[in-house]
Amino acid sequence: MTRYDVIVVGAGIAGSLVAQRLGRHGRRVLVLEAGAKAGRAPAGDPLTDYLTAAARLPGSPYRSRPAAASPEVTDLAGTDGTPGFRAAGHLLQDGPLPYASGYVRANGGTGNVWTGLTPRMLPEDFDTESFGYGRAWPLTYDDLEPHYRSAEAELGVAADADEQRAHLGLRFPDGYVFPMRPLPAARLDRLLAARLDGRRVEDPVGLREVELRVVGTPHARNGVPDPRYDGGRGYVPRGRDGRPDPGSRCVGNASCIPHCPSYAKYTPLKTQGRWSSSVTLRDRSVVSRVLVDGRGRATGVEYRSYDGEVSVAHADVVVLAAHAVENARLLLLSGLADRSGQVGRNLMDHPVLLTWGLLPEGEHAGAYRGPGSVSGFEGFRSGPARKLRAPFRVEFGTWGWIWAKGPVDTDVAHFLTEQGLFGEELRRAVGDRVRRQFTFQFEMEQGADPANRVTLHPTERDALGLPRPLVTYDLDEHVKEGMAAARAVSDQLFALLGAEDHTDYTPSAAWPGRFEHRGRTYGYRGAGHAAGTHIMGGSRATSVVDAWQRCWDHPGLYAVGCGSMPSVATSNPTLTMAALALRSAERIEADLTARDHPLSLRPTVPGAPA
Amino acid sequence: MPITDETQRFTALSARLTGFDAGDLAATGLVEAYRAVAAERLGADRYAQLLREPPDARDVREAARAVTYLWYTGSWPGPSPTLVSPRGYAEGLVWKAAGLTAPATAPGGYGSWAEGTER
Numbered sequence: 001m002t003r004y005d006v007i008v009v010g011a012g013i014a015g016s017l018v019a020q021r022l023g024r025h026g027r028r029v030l031v032l033e034a035g036a037k038a039g040r041a042p043a044g045d046p047l048t049d050y051l052t053a054a055a056r057l058p059g060s061p062y063r064s065r066p067a068a069a070s071p072e073v074t075d076l077a078g079t080d081g082t083p084g085f086r087a088a089g090h091l092l093q094d095g096p097l098p099y100a101s102g103y104v105r106a107n108g109g110t111g112n113v114w115t116g117l118t119p120r121m122l123p124e125d126f127d128t129e130s131f132g133y134g135r136a137w138p139l140t141y142d143d144l145e146p147h148y149r150s151a152e153a154e155l156g157v158a159a160d161a162d163e164q165r166a167h168l169g170l171r172f173p174d175g176y177v178f179p180m181r182p183l184p185a186a187r188l189d190r191l192l193a194a195r196l197d198g199r200r201v202e203d204p205v206g207l208r209e210v211e212l213r214v215v216g217t218p219h220a221r222n223g224v225p226d227p228r229y230d231g232g233r234g235y236v237p238r239g240r241d242g243r244p245d246p247g248s249r250c251v252g253n254a255s256c257i258p259h260c261p262s263y264a265k266y267t268p269l270k271t272q273g274r275w276s277s278s279v280t281l282r283d284r285s286v287v288s289r290v291l292v293d294g295r296g297r298a299t300g301v302e303y304r305s306y307d308g309e310v311s312v313a314h315a316d317v318v319v320l321a322a323h324a325v326e327n328a329r330l331l332l333l334s335g336l337a338d339r340s341g342q343v344g345r346n347l348m349d350h351p352v353l354l355t356w357g358l359l360p361e362g363e364h365a366g367a368y369r370g371p372g373s374v375s376g377f378e379g380f381r382s383g384p385a386r387k388l389r390a391p392f393r394v395e396f397g398t399w400g401w402i403w404a405k406g407p408v409d410t411d412v413a414h415f416l417t418e419q420g421l422f423g424e425e426l427r428r429a430v431g432d433r434v435r436r437q438f439t440f441q442f443e444m445e446q447g448a449d450p451a452n453r454v455t456l457h458p459t460e461r462d463a464l465g466l467p468r469p470l471v472t473y474d475l476d477e478h479v480k481e482g483m484a485a486a487r488a489v490s491d492q493l494f495a496l497l498g499a500e501d502h503t504d505y506t507p508s509a510a511w512p513g514r515f516e517h518r519g520r521t522y523g524y525r526g527a528g529h530a531a532g533t534h535i536m537g538g539s540r541a542t543s544v545v546d547a548w549q550r551c552w553d554h555p556g557l558y559a560v561g562c563g564s565m566p567s568v569a570t571s572n573p574t575l576t577m578a579a580l581a582l583r584s585a586e587r588i589e590a591d592l593t594a595r596d597h598p599l600s601l602r603p604t605v606p607g608a609p610a
Numbered sequence: 611m612p613i614t615d616e617t618q619r620f621t622a623l624s625a626r627l628t629g630f631d632a633g634d635l636a637a638t639g640l641v642e643a644y645r646a647v648a649a650e651r652l653g654a655d656r657y658a659q660l661l662r663e664p665p666d667a668r669d670v671r672e673a674a675r676a677v678t679y680l681w682y683t684g685s686w687p688g689p690s691p692t693l694v695s696p697r698g699y700a701e702g703l704v705w706k707a708a709g710l711t712a713p714a715t716a717p718g719g720y721g722s723w724a725e726g727t728e729r
Contacts, residue, residue, distance in 0.1 A: 050714060051696035184724040223720070252722045255714035262717065368710055370723025398723070399713075408704045409683040409691065416675045416682075422665055427629030430682065431707035 004030045004315040005592055007301055009287045009330065011035075012109025013574060014561045014581040015321030016268035016275075017154060021585035023276035027592060030313055032285040032303050034068035034322070035106035038269075046112070046259045062106040062113070062258070064090075066463035067306040068286050071102040078512040085512035091325065092457055092470045099452075099473040100513045101349050101526030103323050107283050108268045110323065110528060111574070113258040115372050116265040118157050118218045118575035119393070120148050120170055122382055125569035131386040133478055134447035135346070135566040138538040138547040144579055145171065151578035152218075153230075155266045156238055158183050159218030167215045168378055179235035180223040182216045183250065186398045187366030188438050189214055189375035191359070192497075201492040205485035206385025212493075215378045217395070218575070220266035221256075221371060222248040239263045242273030252370045254399060285311075288466055290318055290334040290557065298557035304464050316595060317556050317588050321581070324530035324563035328454040329469045331534065331544075331559065337551040342544050344455055346448035346532035348568040351475060351513065351524040353442040353483045355490040355503040356397070356404045364435035367400040368408075373441065374398060380489070381570045390444045390482025393570040394489075397439030401502075403525060405510075408434055440493065442486035444479050444524075445570045448532050475524075480517045487522065529573050531562040548587040549580060556591075560584050619661050620645040627665055627678040628703055635681070638701040640694075647694055648677050651686055682707075 006022050008015045011033035019029045038046055049063070064070050075089035076098055087093040091102075103110045123141035128134035151157075158180035164170045185193070193214035200209045222237040225246070229235040239245030240263040250264040260267075272281065289302040291312070300314035320327045328344040331337045359365055377394035385391070397403060401410070408430075415421045415429045446452075452474060456467035494501040505511045505523030513524040537543025540552035549564050551557040560581045562573045569576075621632050621641055628635070635641055649657045652673050665674040676687050684698025685691035693699055700715040711718075718725075 047714065048696070051699055052693060184721040186723045187725065190724065249720040251717040251719050253714045253717045254723075259714070261714050366723060366725070367708075368705075368713055369718060374723065408702075408708075409679075409685065412679060412682040412704050413687070416678055420666075420671075422627050422629075422674065422678060424629040426627075426678065427703070427707045430704055431709065434704065434708035434710065 002028070004028045004313065006030070006317045006319060006588065007032065007313055007315040008319045008321055009301065010109060010320070010322035010326070011107050011268060011272065011281060011283070012321060012323065012561075013111040013268045013271075014577055015319065016108075016111075016271040017578055017581045018319055018321060018560060018585045018588070019279045020271045020275055021582060022589060023279035025589050026276070026278055027589070029279040030315065031279060031281045032287050032301065032313070033107050033281060033283045034286040034326075035062070035104070035109070035283065036065060037107040037281075037283045047261045050255065050259045062104050064105070065284075065306065067304075068105045068284070069462060070105045073102050075102070076100060076512040078508040078510060078514060080508050084508065084514055090462065090468060092460060092468055093473065094470060095452070095473040097474050097515060098512045099347065099349060099471045099526060100351065100524065101528040101530060103325065103528065103530065105326075107281070108272075111268040114528070114574060115572070116220045116256055117373065117395075117572040118152070118155060118159075118220045119571040120164070120218070121569045121571045121576050122168060123171065124382055125567060125571070128386065128447065128567050131384075135535065135537065137566050138536060141171065144576070144583070147579035147583045148575065149176070150582045151575050152178060154271065154582065155220040155575065155578060156180065156222060156235070157218050157220050157575070158223035160216055163216060164218070167213055169382070177226045177228045178218065179226065179229050180237065181226050183219050183221065183223050183371070183374055185214070185216060186370055186374040186396070188396055188398050191363070191365070192396060195497055196493070199496055201489050201496075203380070203385060203485050204488050205389040205481050207388060208385055210379045210489075212377055213379060214375050216375050217373065219371065219374075220574070221250045222264040223250065238270050242270035250371065254368045254370060254372075256371055286464055286466075287322070287330060288333060288464070290320070290330065290336055292336065292554055292557070296553060297555045308464060317558065317591065319584075319588070320557070320559040321561055324533045324561055325454050325469050325471070327559050327561060327563045328533035329456065332454075332456050333466060337534070337544055337553050337557065337559070339553050340540065340542055340544060342450065342535055342542065344533050345450040345453045346535045347452040347454055347471065347473060347530065348446045348448060348532040348565070350443040350527035350529045350568060350570075351446060351479060351483075352527050353444065353486045353522060353524055354397075354404045354439055355442070355487065355494075355501065356401045356437070356439040357494055357502045358433070358436035358500040359438065360498045361436075365398065365400075365438045367398055367434065367437055370398060372397065372399050380485075388481065389485045390446065390479045391570050392442045392444045392482055392486055394486075395441040395443060397441050400434060400437035401439060403441065404439055440490055442483070442490070443527055443570060443572075444482045444486070445568060446475070446479050448535060448566060449476060454533055475515070480515070480522070483522045483524070484517060484520070487520065527572070529562065529568060531565040531568040531573060533563040534559040536564040536566050549584045550587070558584055558588065617641060617645060620648070623661055623665065624677065624681055627674055628681045630681075630703055630706070634706070640698060640701055643694065643698075644677070644680055647680060647686060651676065
């Protein structure tokens with residue numbers, strides 16, 4: 001049996017990056033992926049699958065396999081009554097409100113279907129305890145800053161450092177520029193900037209006024225390389241499978257979720273394309289247990305093929321990178337790393353309040369022409385208002401009402417069935433509706449709460465006989481107050497724009513995430529940003545992993561990914577996850593070097609035993 | 611009845627239902643495919659009735675809606691609508707009505723999202 005230096009469980013963004021870094025040092029790395037590689041039947045080419053899917057959902061190109069099932073957005077449905085939802089499929093739930101996100105088990109993981117937005121966290125996000133909620137990181141922004149730059153290089157980020165510095169207070173080294181120039185703002189962004197920049201809105205919950213400013217969002221999406229990057233060496237965009245492709249640009253397919261046909265968006269397959277020959281990927285390999293020796297040191301994993309055959313692989317270091325929910329499930333299945341009692345707890349997401357409407361008559365938003373969101377309002381993310389309500393980032397949704405109401409087919413059905421239109425009237429109504437649509441996406445920070453958790457379902461098993469994950473989830477008052485503030489802000493935005501507000505969280509079946517708060521009804525979606533389930537901290541008594549994402553209880557066992565994040569903050573978390581993964585890869589390489597050269601600092605004694 | 615006549619009648623009906631003229635519909639290359647889908651899904655009697663009666667007549671209204679939905683979205687309606695073909699998705703009239711193209715079928719190029727669409 002081959003012995004490996006490192007086993008990585010999961011070939012998503014974090015796992016692929018760790019494997020790439022260690023492979024570069026010549027380490028023998030085995031990557032075990034529960035899902036299948038693209039190109040294996042029945043999943044064919046992702047673009048073909050996308051174009052033939054009846055409903056183009058995030059998981060469309062990655063059809064679930066029974067042996068490695070993934071939760072689908074369609075697994076959740078709203079109901080009348082209490083609780084107001086029903087969960088079926090892989091991820092079962094028993095909480096008061098639904099965890100409303102899915103994830104993808106396929107080679108590349110959820111990183112295949114992500115939007116590609118890569119904002120950094122704010123310096124103050126690393127310690128929200130001073131605001132009275134959440135948990136502090138054992139790291140600061142400045143500790144992570146060099147790794148943010150590494151992640152921005154690996155993912156290929158297009159953004160404007162000066163704008164990020166000026167409007168977000170982010171610290172960069174002098175002269176830092178991103179690999180690529182910022183993407184051009186969407187037509188909607190320009191329109192909102194022209195009408196709203198410099199206007200002030202009232203935050204009735206945070207008890208302050210906020211000045212509006214449209215700010216471009218960093219994107220892991222190919223744009224125009226900045227010749228000043230890397231001390232003037234510039235940057236070469238990477239295309240399909242990570243090949244250098246100087247001319248690769250986002251061309252506006254408007255299908256980043258679930259698939260970018262031009263390969264301008266970063267996916268882990270780009271990193272995998274740059275793996276050294278010492279990295280081996282074994283797909284359709286579902287890890288069912290982490291193995292440790294008598295002293296608790298990780299020694300390898302047990303994994304199963306889709307037909308149930310059990311194999312074992314050994315390594316000095318085991319890195320779990322299987323997604324926040326699946327990492328926790330695997331630790332629980334193994335009965336490991338839980339001396340703190342925190343494994344699976346502190347599950348966080350970005351619950352997203354959506355509001356949507358139509359621009360004034362005769363105007364058009366230019367929807368469905370580029371990335372799903374290019375810019376946003378960043379002024380609600382920071383400051384003392386966080387004591388009173390959850391902070392939030394405001395994304396401008398440039399794909400019409402797709403997230404709120406479904407694809408444009410929904411609009412066709414509305415005018416045909418509810419309004420009875422045909423012919424020229426129908427054509428005009430549908431065209432006008434789609435042209436004027438836009439959405440505000442208020443992404444709330446949710447603080448770490450041990451009661452929000454992943455456990456093993458006591459009776460339900462998956463196709464391989466492994467207990468399914470069971471989620472217990474709720475939103476606290478802080479998040480609900482954030483949504484109340486967001487809705488109040490949204491009301492003012494619509495008024496300032498003279499736009500028609502069509503926000504309506506009905507029918508209940510379409511809004512599993514729905515609640516009443518102070519007499520008003522709110523509906524939310526999940527951003528797919530699961531975090532916290534193997535929470536990082538400064539003490540083994542209260543956290544699962546240390547600042548290097550090492551499990552406190554088990555030498556040689558790392559759990560990487562958003563599951564380590566003590567706070568999910570208001571940034572889309574992928575870039576932070578990538579920065580943490582790259583930082584952990586350095587630590588792992590240092591561990592392995594120490595293993596290889598334990599006596600390297602001592603003088604060599606002739607004749608001593610080797 | 612010769613196919614060409616029936617195709618013509620289906621095109622004329624589709625033009626009345628959709629608000630797009632015969633030339634627009636022919637340009638999609640889908641007239642024959644959609645005629646066949648409509649005939650199959652509706653059954654011979656309802657299909658013949660749809661061709662015969664004014665589209666807003668009460669007894670053909672649901673069939674008329676289904677054919678219109680097919681033209682606009684590429685899918686036959688139902689609890690889970692069935693996409694006829696990738697071409698049907700790409701040629702969906704909903705996009706043409708809005709002056710757009712279907713995502714992932716005809717991207718406008720780098721930065722095209724910053725520009726105005728033709729009205």
